[in-house]
Amino acid sequence: MKQDAENFHIGDTVKVYFKIIEGNTERIQVYEGVVIAKNNTGLRRTFVVRKISYGVGVERIFPLHSPRVEKVEVVRRGRVRRAKLYYLRDKVGKAAKVPEQIRGHKGI
Numbered sequence: 001m002k003q004d005a006e007n008f009h010i011g012d013t014v015k016v017y018f019k020i021i022e023g024n025t026e027r028i029q030v031y032e033g034v035v036i037a038k039n040n041t042g043l044r045r046t047f048v049v050r051k052i053s054y055g056v057g058v059e060r061i062f063p064l065h066s067p068r069v070e071k072v073e074v075v076r077r078g079r080v081r082r083a084k085l086y087y088l089r090d091k092v093g094k095a096a097k098v099p100e101q102i103r104g105h106k107g108i
Contacts, residue, residue, distance in 0.1 A: 002065050008047075010035055010085060011078025011098045016049060016062055017070040028070060031060060034078065034098055036085040050088060052096070057089060077101040 008014050016031045033051030036059070045064040050057060062069055078098035088096050 008035060008072055008074050009077070010038060010083060011080035011101075013075040013078065013098075014049065015073040015075055017073070018062065019068045019070055031062075032075065033058075033060075034085070034088065036088055038083075050085075 012035050013033065014035055018029050018031055020027050020029050031049060031051070033049040035047055036050045037048040039046045039048075043065055046061050047064060048059055048061050050059045052058070077100065079101040080098060085098070088098075
């Protein structure tokens with residue numbers, strides 16, 4: 001298990017460094033988006049990252065303890081009041097943004 005894997009929360013904008021293996025070559029692909037869900041079940045723990053790519057919403061599920069996930073870097077903290085942000089799927093444009101958390105405050 002990765003010890004430092006739990007450094008992000010729901011609503012945070014993160015960069016996921018994911019290892020892609022093509023034939024006998026390896027490369028790191030960076031996937032940046034908002035964490036909209038975490039599913040906590042032991043070693044099978046996963047998180048869902050959503051981004052808008054060319055006007056289309058794209059979601060990807062990452063296993064947290066996978067050896068292919070190199071690291072998860074927090075770009076900005078989000079202030080949310082829900083455990084799952086599935087309502088962002090229906091929002092378009094600036095309405096789909098998550099407000100930034102003021103440094104030092106955990107909530108309202």
